Amino acid sequence: MSFVRFAARRVLVTVPAALAVLLITFAMIRLVPGDPVQVIAGTNLDPQVAEELREQLGLNDPLPVQFFDYLGQVLRGDLGTSFLTHQPVTTIVAERLPLTLLLTAAGVGVGLMLSLPIGIITALRHSRRRSTGLTFTAATTMLVATPDFLLGTVLVSVLAVYVQIFPVAGADGWTSLVLPALALGIPLAGIQARVVRTSVLDVLNRPFVRTLRAVGIPQRRLVARNVLPNASIPVLSLLSVEFGRLLAGALIVENIFSWPGLGTVIFDSIGRRDLPAVQGEILVVALLILAINLVMDIVYRIVDPRIALS
């Protein structure tokens, strides 16, 4: 019952937030210099033809008119038509979003697959070896600080060009997902491993772990059933931030691997001042991020029932 109410309230809060995104995007993309026609025109478009195009695209209307027209459209579920591709923005997003989600999920998955064992094992050995901390910091720092374009390039040159295990680029089947997912996931694993390690260490120091050890529960089971779930909340909250960031931000990796995701589309739309596309794409990403945060909040409550009380 309270779940439903909680969710309903959060969804309601999302509406003004989405409106804000709409308005801010609308304003921002118009604030910046460079207008769509000039971009389309290049150096060679007859100034007169350009002027006509500007009129045809509705860019000569007063801004409030443009905004409310657009708002009306959005409320009817229509995100408008791209100036450049002449396709409905909903189609563009619908084509790209699944691939973006796939890549993001794979990246996050790689991040978790690497960071969980690293974080947990180093946390468990924390006290036994003094050098662990140093090595751990060094290793995770290297992971975090390797720029994605360098990492991507190195991955390609080793795993796709030198030993040709994976395709260089494209989006054909799962093999082509591996390298971009690694390029996204490895830096993520660096941050994640630290969070995992700190929160596992933190949980290991809690009195209940001692209680359960005193009962004779084997270490492995203790870690899997008690320590990890308790350590998961900071990991989850980092995940939700990172997931959101990757949704719109996997730009460089998408470029290196020619992965047709939203990142490059948003990049192009902004670069070409394709106003309806920019607005629609950012709106969808924003809604997704709001949704992820909502889901995460619900997950917190499921993981930790105490949260529901406060």
Added chain:
Amino acid sequence: MSATATRARSRRNLFASPMTRVGLVLLGIVAVITIVGPLVYDVSPTRTNAMDGYAPPSAAYPLGTDQLGRDTLARLLHAGLLSIPAGLLAVGIGAVIGSLIGVASGFVGGFVDNTIMRVVDVLLSFPTLLTAIVVVAILGPSVTSAIIAVSIAALPSYARVMRGSVLPLRSAAFIQAARVSNTPLYRLLFVHVLPNVADVLIVLLVIGMGNGIVVLSALSFLGIGVQPPQADWGVMLTEGVDAIYTAPVAALAPAVMLMLTVLGINFLGEGLGARLRVDTARRRPR
């Protein structure tokens, strides 16, 4: 044990931790390279030599040249003074403002908190690119603009994380005690709350710092960062990666410098952060 003994020990600990010492050594190396380097190695970082593009390392060019035939070593040495402060500032500003927002939001709670966090969600959904272009539109292309753009992009994550760590402090006994003493809100925030979440912040900052330098460079290909012919390590790296198969040194040299710096900062930060944690967490009565 006596207080003076404890403090003397803490001061020793500050540098006794191997983490901190390794960090200081690494940063020392980087500092010597960037500050003394350009004085000792007196070669112009901007003089082009078009016919010698991507030359391999040789006696004439210890680290080879870049696309325009400029001396990679000279550029590397000159770039540090730009890269490090810019990276630090970019992340620093974002972290400071973001943390303040997060701390205030989490501490005040209720409606204010809810609203701020939704705004942060919204901010999170704007691509750094768009923000960057807007900032440049307002401020013109410069390193400053890039720093501001990166700050804005970094802000929401800091706000979120700091809010999370402030939440439990809201009902802490020492905050209640301060309230009873009629402590004004700003003092509560700055004197009581912030210092108590400083160690979390340090870890975040330390992780962010290296990224700052790299993200800054990513903006430069939009004309938003460092203006040519100046270079920072990020820019050198971005340019170098394009030629990584033909002239790997052009990419690896800045990558190594970047790594050294980031590692140094990380070790130092972890060392300090760990000490802060030990200080307060260890000896509580159980």
Added chain:
Amino acid sequence: GSDSDSDSSASGDQILRIAEAVEQPTLDPARNIQYLSDEMAAIYDTLVVLNADGSIGPSLAESWTVEGPSITFKLRTGVKFHDGTPFNAEAVKAALDRVVDPNTKATNSKSVLGPYDNSQVIDENTVKVTWKTPVGAALINLANADLSIPSPTAAKADTLDAKPVGTGPYKFVSYTKGDKLEVERNPDYTTIRPDLANKGAPKYSKIIFQYVPNASTRANLLTTGAVQVGQLTGPDAKRLAATPTLNNAAFPGISETALWINAKKVPDLNVRKAISAAIDREALIQAVAGGYAEVNWSVVPTIVPGYDANVKSAVAGYDQAQAKSLLAAAGYTPGSDGVMTKDGKPLTLTILSAAEDPWPALDQLVQDQLAQVGIKAEIKTEEFATVTQTRRKGDQHIYIGRYGILDPAGNMRILFACANIPSAQVPLGTNLTFNCNPEVDKALEAAVSETDIPKRDALLSQAQQLMAADHTALVLYQPKSVVFSAKSVRGIGMQPDGILKINDLEPGA
């Protein structure tokens, strides 16, 4: 990628993969904003084609007669669009009318079509196209891929953007935006294009155009054999040139990498000449274009009809000593820091360009070369869309960028005419020299409507000479298109407009 081996083994079932650097925003030719487009050429045909020697050859039109502002085309018979719609005079009329229809929101095509008035269907296979004024380059323009003839049925349904239907050698199969475009052999295809060796149906059963914006990625796809054809310049081109499994061929292009000097900011001709003399164009080609470019002294590309090779003498070539003496003549003396000064003011210029490759590299080379003759330059790079606006404000002394010319008279008019200097009245003005030379205007005006070729060439020569003398638009170099291809691919060739001769591509032994 791994199925490329099996592609060639299957009998007659040959698939070709081409890596494309740039993706068309739309596959509707009327709305196309890109110049070079291999996939358009695979799907569509134009009425006529431009031959390598600058002459016009037949394609969908078998023959034509020019009378004043009109041209009457005799069309090929028996040609069908991929959707079964017959190609005829109606189709041509529909295609051209559509370009000028405001609802189409046409872009380049409208600019290319010029002062189009109407088309008249004389009979099933004869159409008369009329312009408001005579257009000297009308045929060259109709050879432009932007004026390809799409199926009127599909055009009417307005589905061309994502599902193109033409008469070309390959039929559209599928398209994943940002990823790839797949086309298959049009078995009924025949052509009368004189520039093609293969006049029959294409030799590949399928072509997959893969969109790969990242140059290194394109190079890696070629080295690993995941694609068979791709274009590259820059450091990766050097690497590929040394790869034994690949062929390469360089073709001259129609775009120019240029440096515009803002005549309003740099009114002194001697200073402009000094700038020209300070620039070592060969060095630029080596460092920035990877050697794959040629020096061109005219503003018109060397392979475009009307190009005048004689302008070289009018342009101040690389000569640092001469640059310095020109500056001295302009009243500048070297200051203490080596920067030229006049009346106590140092000669400081700003260079504006977009921030994307290769502009910053060029900016910096030019900057350093200018510095060597005592001109101090500051670089300002901006995001492309921003720079399209900033450059029109005219605050820069120098703008570095590129332009392309296919129709020299029409394009030069857009680029250099007085009327197109950006201003409050002409906010979208295109003349970045900010220089009004009435004589250039006059020559171009005449050339645009001159249909007699020798006369037009004379007018164009005159315009090129005047432009060269003005030193406001300096061509830095004319890039070549470098096509890398697997040894298994034969028939690599390129039209003058930089489009691959798709139908000539064939699998080798």
Added chain:
Amino acid sequence: MSLLSVRDLSITYGDVRAVANVSFDVAPGERVGIVGESGSGKTTLALALMRLLPPWAGQEGGTVTLDGINLSDLPEQRLRPLRGSRAGMVFQDPLTSFDPLRTLGSHLSEGLRAHGERDSRRRRDRALRVLRSVGLPAPEQLLGRRPHELSGGMRQRGLIALGLSNEPRLLIADEPTTALDVTIQAQIMELFASIGAPGPRADLGLVIVSHNLGLVRQLCTRVIVMYAGGIVEDSPVEEFFAAPRHPYAKALNDATPRLSLPRGEVRSIPGHAVDLADLPPGCPFEPRCAYRLDICATTEPPLVAIGDGRRTACHNVAAVAAGEAAGPAPAPPVADTTTSGDVLVTVRALTKTYRSARRRVAALAGVDLDLSTGETLALVGESGSGKTTLAHTILGLVAPTSGEVRVAGDDPADRRGRVRREQRMQAVFQDPHGSLDPRMRVAAAVAEPLVNLGTGREERRARVAEVLDAVRLGSGIADRYPHELSGGQAQRVAIARALAADPELIVLDEPTASLDVSIQTHVISLLRDLQRERGLTYLFVSHDLVAVRELATRIAVMYLGRLVEVADRDAFFAQPLHPYSVALLSALPRVDVPAGRAERIVLAGDPPSALDVPPGCPFHPRCPVAQDICRTAVPPLSTDAAGRSTACHFPGSLPLPKDTP
């Protein structure tokens, strides 16, 4: 054969010698109490028995033999199955000792599974059985609950059930009742008392660590006293309380306040605890010892048997024994301060209801109270009865739902009110360390109220020195951080801070709960002195009736958000009128009465939660003398002729059981 045998056990944390050369035995059926100063190594010893110490702790030698198995050199894999099955453990804090995300049932089930019970139905049956055996009613419902859904008493019993679930031979409990109310504490003690008593647990052994000498006397058969990591005395319980043989044990015993003696001046142990990282060469207690000899400074006395089954580590046992004969000397009685009679705080019809999505918690259900200048009103009552809520409402930290609070005529929540501005009201919170900002030095913390008052720097410094001196803290402490303070020092810093702004009223929320006996007495006498010197008014929240008796002039008993009795101190302790007050008083484990001599009223069941307050008198479900009317009508707080206020239909009907000599 003994059940547990410890020989020469030594444990260090770096240079801290936490446990030194400890040897003792526990026989089946024995209940051994371990007492000692805070930091003397009790917890470390308890953990060392099952090798549950943190990895950075080092065992320097010695052996632990449990049930004939030498645990000391057993590899971890062999030791693991013994944990829980040979020896069970119960830890101090019942909330943090459970995994918050798992149900009680899951904890029990995992424990059984770890010892080879594969069948999940059988595990459930055994879990139910053990829950029932620790006296938890309706265990079927409890299995599915998470720790935060259980009351403190249920949790502690759950923890004991967990410790007992694999039928260990030995139960080790570290301060199992410190966090509990007296009434719940009494229930738990009953449960522990079943160990060694005739019945199914007759052969078990119990080792219990506690600060509470009363509990030890009532429960244990033997007492082990630790000081600075070593055992200084080991005696049967009655012999110990009759005549402790070690000077420290004697001082500890003397420092414990007793209900049977008049309220007295402090008898706290002089001097400071030793630094375990820097032990003197001789007897660690030597600097503080009243019986010291020259040899004490150079040679550490060994633990030797002195007959009667007693052992002690002292060079001068004879002198202690001689001095002991007289028994604890009665301390000079103290006089109460006089109250002016001016009313400082008025509370009228105060209610506070906490609302959340699903629930409403009536933390305060109509409270009327007056507090006069100069008096000390003690607020006692079970956990969750609303004491803190009431205190916080008076402090202005919690906004009342209805009703009114006035402090010197002002609304305490009004930031611009005179009371708040001039800080005429201050507070000392329950957790002394928690109420000090970990990042602030003592001087800054104490100065904070003055900063807010706008006091100048010089004046501030002088004032800080003055109040620190008033709480008997040397100036050397001023630039320490809270973690460098002992519990008692931290508590005194908190008091100094409260004094700095020279308030009229100080709200003290359980200021002694987390302190060991000698520090407790210290703090109480300090508060008493300050009141005498400055005419302060205290609101003293506590459930420790012994401390209340020492400090309070008037007592208010709370139950489920209501006041059920308000009485002057002496009258209250002589004859409590409300059955709940009677139960509270009788449930106190008495240190001055041998086990079995004091009859206790152990209240049945758990305190009902404020979530569902029973109709009628909220106490009726647990009241031994409840009648029909109690189930329907809420008794009002009414004042009788003698001026005593009680909210009971039958005040005085439950007599306080007398000690049976």
